[in-house]
Amino acid sequence: MAEIGPIHHPDEDVLLDYAAGKASQATSVLVATHLALCPSCRAEVRKFEALGGALIEAEKPATMSADALTAVLSRLDDSEEDEARPVEQCDAQTLALIPQPLRGYLGSGVDSLPWKTRGIGIREAVLDFGDPAIRTSLVRIAPGARVLGHTHGDLETTMVLKGAFNDSTGRYARGDVAVATSDLDHAPVAETGEECICLIIVEGGLRFTGPLSRLMNPFVRL
Numbered sequence: 001m002a003e004i005g006p007i008h009h010p011d012e013d014v015l016l017d018y019a020a021g022k023a024s025q026a027t028s029v030l031v032a033t034h035l036a037l038c039p040s041c042r043a044e045v046r047k048f049e050a051l052g053g054a055l056i057e058a059e060k061p062a063t064m065s066a067d068a069l070t071a072v073l074s075r076l077d078d079s080e081e082d083e084a085r086p087v088e089q090c091d092a093q094t095l096a097l098i099p100q101p102l103r104g105y106l107g108s109g110v111d112s113l114p115w116k117t118r119g120i121g122i123r124e125a126v127l128d129f130g131d132p133a134i135r136t137s138l139v140r141i142a143p144g145a146r147v148l149g150h151t152h153g154d155l156e157t158t159m160v161l162k163g164a165f166n167d168s169t170g171r172y173a174r175g176d177v178a179v180a181t182s183d184l185d186h187a188p189v190a191e192t193g194e195e196c197i198c199l200i201i202v203e204g205g206l207r208f209t210g211p212l213s214r215l216m217n218p219f220v221r222l
């Protein structure tokens with residue numbers, strides 16, 4: 001079956017920050033991973049970068065050469081391919097599942113990560129992006145499993161890499177990005193039939209709201 005492109009995209013201001021090089025490393029990797037799967041956001045970012053290059057040209061005609069625009073425009077290609085970053089030997093599942101921008105952070109593959117159980121049918125592997133204020137991890141949700149209801153201190157950005165989940169805001173499948181702010185109390189449920197693997201970035205910590213929330217304390221601590 002042909003793969004359908006993502007339906008849920010990062011917010012425009014996130015794409016703008018990415019294009020301007022102002023996003024955190026974790027967010028940049030998430031956006032680049034989404035771009036690898038999303039032609040429409042690729043076009044959007046290319047537009048922002050062209051605009052940014054044009055603004056640089058206009059503001060600094062004396063010090064910026066025509067090379068500046070070329071350099072800015074070439075950034076997207078760099079982030080898509082990122083050939084400078086050495087990619088370790090990955091297993092076949094990782095190669096098939098994980099777009100290149102994220103692959104370099106996963107060592108020898110998804111299965112080799114230090115997975116920790118975070119509830120029934122939920123496992124998490126924390127990734128190191130060098131910023132203790134932002135928790136970045138891969139989360140595997142078993143088919144049909146439910147993440148405990150929680151709210152967010154600030155912002156939770158989730159991108160689906162495999163399978164699909166549903167919550168009160170909709171259905172999210174491969175490539176889709178879900179953004180949850182502090183006012184959303186949600187409980188994602190993986191669809192039956194296939195495990196769901198997501199890249200999740202949490203800024204400001206999680207706060208579990210259900211009766212079992214005490215059991216989930218490890219989830220919110222590094």
Ligand SMILES: [Zn+2]
Nearest residue numbers: 006009038041
């Ligand atoms: Zn998109």
